[in-house]
Amino acid sequence: MFSKLEVYQLTSVGDRALNQDCMAYTMCSDYALFVVADGLGGHKVGEKASKFFCQAMFKLAATYQQRLHGQSADIAKQILAAWVSAAVDEMKVLFSDNKDGIDSHTTCAILYLDERYTLTAHCGDSRIYRLNEKKVLWRTKDHSLIQQQLNDGGITERDMGLHPEQNQLLRTINIQKAHQAEINIYSPLKQDDTFILCTDGFWEFIKENDLLQLSAPNSGRDELIKVAKMMHLRARGRGDNLTVQWLRF
Numbered sequence: 407m408f409s410k411l412e413v414y415q416l417t418s419v420g421d422r423a424l425n426q427d428c429m430a431y432t433m434c435s436d437y438a439l440f441v442v443a444d445g446l447g448g449h450k451v452g453e454k455a456s457k458f459f460c461q462a463m464f465k466l467a468a469t470y471q472q473r474l475h476g477q478s479a480d481i482a483k484q485i486l487a488a489w490v491s492a493a494v495d496e497m498k499v500l501f502s503d504n505k506d507g508i509d510s511h512t513t514c515a516i517l518y519l520d521e522r523y524t525l526t527a528h529c530g531d532s533r534i535y536r537l538n539e540k541k542v543l544w545r546t547k548d549h550s551l552i553q554q555q556l557n558d559g560g561i562t563e564r565d566m567g568l569h570p571e572q573n574q575l576l577r578t579i580n581i582q583k584a585h586q587a588e589i590n591i592y593s594p595l596k597q598d599d600t601f602i603l604c605t606d607g608f609w610e611f612i613k614e615n616d617l618l619q620l621s622a623p624n625s626g627r628d629e630l631i632k633v634a635k636m637m638h639l640r641a642r643g644r645g646d647n648l649t650v651q652w653l654r655f
Contacts (some may be wrong), residue, residue, distance in 0.1 A: 462496035567610030607646030
């Protein structure tokens with residue numbers, strides 16, 4: 407079934423000197439895995455954190471996918487959590503010759519699809535959206551101060567990207583502490599489902615109509631490029647790295 411997935415991905419350095427985002431995906435006969443990560447920290451430390459985390463998730467993919475096969479929903483969530491923990495342990499190994507690893511942090515957005523489940527893991531403010539052509543069905547909830555304010559009714563969704571505390575995160579992936587990724591499980595992939603994984607440099611300036619444009623029946627690479635360019639125009643003068651994965655069944 408995953409041979410029918412249409413996938414595009416884009417990344418841009420934006421107005422920054424260095425792109426600290428990382429992304430990767432794989433599609434096999436019986437599952438698909440997508441990961442987006444946004445590194446935090448100077449002196450290339452953030453770049454390494456996001457890169458090492460992505461590398462680790464895919465290095466461990468075959469082992470943990472086998473463990474997920476045929477499991478109940480509750481066990482599947484536990485296995486994905488263990489997978490993320492093992493990826494953090496692998497990051498420690500990759501950082502073993504670099505003392506800066508102690509201060510390295512990254513966000514993550516992970517989407518795992520098989521015939522039974524849609525599994526997500528996220529940490530920080532990198533997001534996953536699930537849409538159809540009519541509406542946004544759900545998005546992951548950021549681990550940030552402004553998400554708390556949104557939950558409390560103090561701000562609106564539209565306020566989040568321009569809020570002065572937009573970069574104040576409550577959770578990150580870091581090799582010194584146990585991972586704090588949030589694990590969720592949803593119904594399996596359906597015909598015409600659209601998923602978007604992205605860093606905050608993409609969602610900061612996006613509007614619901616832009617998202618729905620990406621879930622329209624004939625959308626694809628051209629629409630994704632158009633929306634990404636629109637994000638940069640809106641972000642002119644404060645543009646972060648921008649990374650997005652778009653996929654539809």
